[in-house]
Amino acid sequence: MDKVMEERFDVVVVGGGAAGLAGALTLARARRSVLVIDSGSPRNAPAAHMHGYLGHDGASPAELLAKGRAEVAGYGGEVRSGVVVAVDRLPDGEFLVRCADGGAVRARRLLVATGLVDELPAVPGLAxxxxxxxxxxxxxxxWEVRDQPLAVLATGPLAVHQAQLWxxxxxxxxxxxxxxHLTAEERELLAARGVRVVEGEVTGLAVAEDRLVGVTLADGGTVECRALVVAPRFAARAGVLTGLGMPVTSLERDGHVIGTCADADPATGATALPGVWVAGNVGSPVQQVAxxxxxxxxxxxxxxxxLVEEETRLALxxxxTA
Structure with missing residues (x-):
């Protein structure tokens, strides 16, 4: 998007991941004019494969998105590369969506599917x-690390749950x-399941032939593992929403804050902002691709x-008055 545009769409979808493209496909098949603006930075970009998606198990995330873009285009929808930097509410209630390159389009409705950022523990080499x-x-x-030695990095109260799960x-x-700091009760729970506890701060990762073989400790010791489990903080990419005046909310699990998310109706994705919906990880951080x-x-x-309801009111x- 390299110029100011005066195009108008029924729906502009901000974010071209699985949620955004699936939403765009559905809208295009509903004969809506729809534009997806995608920054090209999906959350699962580091992963070579995705799993648990029926019919697509083991497929490349990039391959799924490429197919999705083609399917959207096949029904008349558009997908454009760009970074949305601001959305303005116009006097008539519609939106002006502005991009970093100076381009802008109008939208009757806005679907925000910008996902989240995984904020990782500050251990050298981990990211x-x-x-x-x-x-x-x-x-x-x-499944890919089954029966192999793995370590869980304790950075918060959910570490014991992670260890029990893995x-x-x-x-x-x-x-x-x-x-x-682990409590005596937590240590007993871990011991009951045969989970070993190693004390000491982790200072780095041990890698051989581009494969993880262990982690290093502050005292110079090494703990063998083929995978390291961490608990990232889920930070919603909600700049579009906050720019419109909607704050993000804290995401809690078992009474502990594990990140932020957009507050929306879980069934419809509707937000408190008229004309604005969310889908995917921006509002549901624990959601997998499927x-x-x-x-x-x-x-x-x-x-x-x-949109149908609005059009019916106008038609009536x-x-x-005819």
């Missing part, structure tokens, strides 16, 4: 291996206390229904 052998979700990666895939689980895509379809149907007004 470079994220999505490869530094992992978070066992349903995404557990124990389902391997009997060789070590919990690294790192900067977290769930995000399904939510994109569901939210798109709600957006279309809202014209009919009565």
């Amino acid at each position: 470079a291996r994220w999505g490869r052998d530094v992992l978070h979700c066992p349903y995404c990666h557990g 124990r389902q895939w391997t009997g060789q689980v070590t919990l690294l206390s790192h900067t977290w 769930g995000a895509a399904a939510q994109g379809v569901q939210v798109a149907a709600a957006v279309n229904a809202d 007004r014209e009919y009565r």
